[in-house]
Amino acid sequence: MTIETAIEALRDLLGDRISTAGAILQQHGENEAYHPVTPPDAVAFPLNTAEVSEIVEICAAHGCPVVAYGTGTSLEGHQLAVEGGISLDMNRMNAVLAVHDEDMDVVVQPGVTREQLNDDLRATGLFFPVDPGANASLGGMAATRASGTTAVRYGTMKENVLALEVVLADGRIIRTGSRARKSSAGYDLTKLMVGSEGTLGIITELTLKLQGQPEAVSAAMCAFPDVESAVNTVITTIQSGIPMARMELVDANMARGFNLANGTDLPETPHLFVEFHGSEAGVAEQAKGFGEIAQDFGAAGFNWAEKAEDRNALWKMRHNAYHAHKALAPNLPGLSTDACVPISKLAEAIGYAGEEIVKLGLVYTIVGHVGDGNFHCLVSFDPGDEAQTAKVKAFIHALAQKAIALNGTVTGEHGIGIGKMQYMEEEHGEALGVMRAIKKALDPQNLLNPGKMLPPSNR
Amino acid sequence: MTIETAIEALRDLLGDRISTAGAILQQHGENEAYHPVTPPDAVAFPLNTAEVSEIVEICAAHGCPVVAYGTGTSLEGHQLAVEGGISLDMNRMNAVLAVHDEDMDVVVQPGVTREQLNDDLRATGLFFPVDPGANASLGGMAATRASGTTAVRYGTMKENVLALEVVLADGRIIRTGSRARKSSAGYDLTKLMVGSEGTLGIITELTLKLQGQPEAVSAAMCAFPDVESAVNTVITTIQSGIPMARMELVDANMARGFNLANGTDLPETPHLFVEFHGSEAGVAEQAKGFGEIAQDFGAAGFNWAEKAEDRNALWKMRHNAYHAHKALAPNLPGLSTDACVPISKLAEAIGYAGEEIVKLGLVYTIVGHVGDGNFHCLVSFDPGDEAQTAKVKAFIHALAQKAIALNGTVTGEHGIGIGKMQYMEEEHGEALGVMRAIKKALDPQNLLNPGKMLPPSNR
Numbered sequence: 001m002t003i004e005t006a007i008e009a010l011r012d013l014l015g016d017r018i019s020t021a022g023a024i025l026q027q028h029g030e031n032e033a034y035h036p037v038t039p040p041d042a043v044a045f046p047l048n049t050a051e052v053s054e055i056v057e058i059c060a061a062h063g064c065p066v067v068a069y070g071t072g073t074s075l076e077g078h079q080l081a082v083e084g085g086i087s088l089d090m091n092r093m094n095a096v097l098a099v100h101d102e103d104m105d106v107v108v109q110p111g112v113t114r115e116q117l118n119d120d121l122r123a124t125g126l127f128f129p130v131d132p133g134a135n136a137s138l139g140g141m142a143a144t145r146a147s148g149t150t151a152v153r154y155g156t157m158k159e160n161v162l163a164l165e166v167v168l169a170d171g172r173i174i175r176t177g178s179r180a181r182k183s184s185a186g187y188d189l190t191k192l193m194v195g196s197e198g199t200l201g202i203i204t205e206l207t208l209k210l211q212g213q214p215e216a217v218s219a220a221m222c223a224f225p226d227v228e229s230a231v232n233t234v235i236t237t238i239q240s241g242i243p244m245a246r247m248e249l250v251d252a253n254m255a256r257g258f259n260l261a262n263g264t265d266l267p268e269t270p271h272l273f274v275e276f277h278g279s280e281a282g283v284a285e286q287a288k289g290f291g292e293i294a295q296d297f298g299a300a301g302f303n304w305a306e307k308a309e310d311r312n313a314l315w316k317m318r319h320n321a322y323h324a325h326k327a328l329a330p331n332l333p334g335l336s337t338d339a340c341v342p343i344s345k346l347a348e349a350i351g352y353a354g355e356e357i358v359k360l361g362l363v364y365t366i367v368g369h370v371g372d373g374n375f376h377c378l379v380s381f382d383p384g385d386e387a388q389t390a391k392v393k394a395f396i397h398a399l400a401q402k403a404i405a406l407n408g409t410v411t412g413e414h415g416i417g418i419g420k421m422q423y424m425e426e427e428h429g430e431a432l433g434v435m436r437a438i439k440k441a442l443d444p445q446n447l448l449n450p451g452k453m454l455p456p457s458n459r
Numbered sequence: 460m461t462i463e464t465a466i467e468a469l470r471d472l473l474g475d476r477i478s479t480a481g482a483i484l485q486q487h488g489e490n491e492a493y494h495p496v497t498p499p500d501a502v503a504f505p506l507n508t509a510e511v512s513e514i515v516e517i518c519a520a521h522g523c524p525v526v527a528y529g530t531g532t533s534l535e536g537h538q539l540a541v542e543g544g545i546s547l548d549m550n551r552m553n554a555v556l557a558v559h560d561e562d563m564d565v566v567v568q569p570g571v572t573r574e575q576l577n578d579d580l581r582a583t584g585l586f587f588p589v590d591p592g593a594n595a596s597l598g599g600m601a602a603t604r605a606s607g608t609t610a611v612r613y614g615t616m617k618e619n620v621l622a623l624e625v626v627l628a629d630g631r632i633i634r635t636g637s638r639a640r641k642s643s644a645g646y647d648l649t650k651l652m653v654g655s656e657g658t659l660g661i662i663t664e665l666t667l668k669l670q671g672q673p674e675a676v677s678a679a680m681c682a683f684p685d686v687e688s689a690v691n692t693v694i695t696t697i698q699s700g701i702p703m704a705r706m707e708l709v710d711a712n713m714a715r716g717f718n719l720a721n722g723t724d725l726p727e728t729p730h731l732f733v734e735f736h737g738s739e740a741g742v743a744e745q746a747k748g749f750g751e752i753a754q755d756f757g758a759a760g761f762n763w764a765e766k767a768e769d770r771n772a773l774w775k776m777r778h779n780a781y782h783a784h785k786a787l788a789p790n791l792p793g794l795s796t797d798a799c800v801p802i803s804k805l806a807e808a809i810g811y812a813g814e815e816i817v818k819l820g821l822v823y824t825i826v827g828h829v830g831d832g833n834f835h836c837l838v839s840f841d842p843g844d845e846a847q848t849a850k851v852k853a854f855i856h857a858l859a860q861k862a863i864a865l866n867g868t869v870t871g872e873h874g875i876g877i878g879k880m881q882y883m884e885e886e887h888g889e890a891l892g893v894m895r896a897i898k899k900a901l902d903p904q905n906l907l908n909p910g911k912m913l914p915p916s917n918r
Contacts, residue, residue: 186886212698424644
């Protein structure tokens with residue numbers, strides 16, 4: 001009863017859809033964080049829910065860990081088989097199973113990516129709004145409770161997953177909800193599974209809410225004298241009821257990165273990138289209202305993008321922030337870490353982050369989904385340089401402490417994975433015990449993505 | 460180690476804040492459903508979280524059930540101590556602890572009612588949108604995952620509770636989140652507790668999202684030839700992106716009830732009551748868009764209410780639906796049951812409900828939060844008449860089956876309590892086992908609101 005015997009048994013089930021080839025293992029052991037390559041013992045490629053159930057049942061019988069794998073774009077090492085075992089690659093389960101126009105929902109397999117889904121929906125007049133940076137799989141996005149630039153208007157994965165089909169640690173298949181928009185019938189297992197990072201079950205199907213494509217869209221960017229003015233603009237805009245679709249902050253360093261990377265001539269100060277969705281008249285009114293508030297807080301250099309091509313150019317610049325960051329330190333990889341605080345504390349948190357990184361002498365930029373109080377720090381460093389790596393870890397540590405002190409959270413959307421396990425106790429206190437009790441109740445052998453999210457207990 | 464010894468020990472702690480007086484027990488044993496009066500053994504009136512923790516700890520030591528009690532307005536008997544024990548009356552914990560204007564959140568004790576909160580917020584320009592029929596306590600509303608007429612725009616309690624403080628079954632006190640708007644740090648215990656009906660913990664503090672009071676509000680009602688036309692109007696309105704604040708359906712019977720109760724002269728056909736929130740221009744545009752869609756589906760008899768007094772009169776009529784229902788059967792109590800289905804199935808579900816009740820020969824009306832696919836059937840019957848009671852139960856049973864068959868849920872907002880426990884297995888299948896495992900992990904003695912939500916297991 002070992003990982004080896006599990007792989008033997010899985011070969012009988014999957015034939016050539018289980019692989020121990022070096023290149024495949026290597027690929028599934030890579031990550032976009034700073035963790036060393038950690039290949040699993042084998043990679044399985046299931047085709048359907050029944051097969052996932054059989055795989056998990058075999059693994060349970062043999063005591064073999066199972067780690068779900070989507071696009072591998074996690075920023076906290078979620079997909080790494082740190083205790084060995086099977087990487088369960090969900091990419092062949094990538095069908096859009098049903099689109100319900102009238103109910104504005106869709107049923108998909110977990111390997112469908114967000115861009116694939118939106119391509120598929122194009123003719124329906126509907127779209128799926130959640131947009132993390134990567135073209136991630138929807139199963140992975142649900143597992144990490146991902147969000148992105150539109151969360152301020154349309155919510156995160158938490159608000160946009162209506163129901164899931166999940167394979168439990170013993171192979172049982174459950175459905176966590178119906179297609180009804182709301183329910184008061186029992187514990188909300190959908191929300192328990194969303195953000196559980198593969199530690200409570202394997203997501204094999206998702207029912208997602210969709211949005212109507214807005215009649216009109218308009219976007220803009222403008223410069224602010226400082227982060228505080230930009231944040232105050234955001235606070236006032238939200239309070240005034242203007243239903244912003246996107247409100248993205250970039251700091252002065254990032255503005256410089258944009259100039260370097262794109263040959264633009266932006267003022268090298270903090271900027272907001274904003275977008276408005278609605279009717280023609282509604283969008284015009286929202287834009288006017290926002291513009292007036294922004295000007296009250298000293299905004300200048302407005303760049304309005306009403307045409308689709310201008311808007312695309314504007315958001316392409318924002319979405320390529322990582323490349324702009326790289327322009328500031330061309331030869332070093334960049335690491336992205338996030339935190340989320342009450343919006344009234346956002347300027348303080350961002351100011352603190354900048355000061356701490358400056359003290360450490362590292363190159364950094366900051367971008368934020370400011371409507372939610374969520375921001376990302378991109379830091380350049382050489383993972384091979386121990387001293388630099390230690391500095392980056394010290395910064396992540398300081399930022400996590402600060403976020404908790406400001407009544408926020410150590411991660412708004414990247415998740416815990418391996419990277420932030422050490423802060424779970426400090427952020428959650430006694431509530432961590434409840435999480436451990438739930439994990440133990442649903443996965444008593446600790447085979448589903450072990451070594452993630454929940455730090456080992458000392459008790 | 461009995462309920463009696465627990466009450467003894469609690470007297471030492473609480474003095475005259477624990478009562479076994481007949482009238483108090485009787486009051487805490489009454490309910491707005493059809494269940495017999497079920498007095499607890501004692502009623503405790505805690506003043507703060509520490510006291511709740513001590514009470515629960517004492518009850519755990521003595522094996523005594525604890526049932527939280529808010530305003531007693533549950534429609535499914537949630538608050539009844541069906542296995543005896545302590546009714547934990549939270550009404551003296553009714554302070555608004557902190558209002559954070561900039562972050563648009565508020566921290567309250569569980570005994571604060573929704574109307575009390577909104578009175579308190581009046582000067583801030585903010586409001587709390589969730590509005591079940593009763594002026595319920597916010598703790599109770601969270602525990603039952605309540606919603607109401609504005610859920611289509613602002614969400615249910617699920618979307619509006621940011622974080623909770625909860626006393627666990629052993630007396631431990633946990634916090635389930637921070638004041639950050641979003642987080643990916645660990646299992647979402649907030650959403651697990653919301654809707655758990657007091658079976659996993661006692662809510663002792665809530666952090667709630669607030670909304671800005673809209674600049675302009677406008678409301679309207681209009682008549683439709685049939686339910687299907689009204690529902691199709693709702694579907695098309697939502698698809699077209701008009702951000703409706705309220706969309707309430709009443710059926711032809713209820714229109715007749717309104718006429719009888721209020722001396723109005725409405726066409727006795729289905730009606731929609733709608734409300735628009737936004738800027739002056741935005742509201743006008745929304746109203747125009749809705750009006751055009753409604754007319755396409757045969758709406759007539761529009762009654763626009765732009766002035767506050769007209770709007771209040773319109774919503775007063777809707778909110779007094781129960782009294783209008785009573786005008787149809789003055790001498791019989793009315794029971795309210797709810798279900799929720801995908802909106803494309805709503806006309807079918809409502810049609811089915813009407814046919815079934817007509818077959819049973821009972822007086823009924825139907826009102827619905829149609830934007831969510833959630834509707835309520837009010838049925839008149841004499842709880843002392845066994846044959847009638849059996850008919851009502853047969854109807855609730857048939858409706859529950861139909862809701863599940865249409866891929867919906869047996870309750871959209873009333874909850875399970877005692878009344879709908881029997882449908883949990885059918886609605887959730889294997890997922891019920893997960894709920895039971897969580898309950899057992901967090902309340903191994905089964906002392907928190909026992910005999911509710913989770914039906915006894917045969918396994």
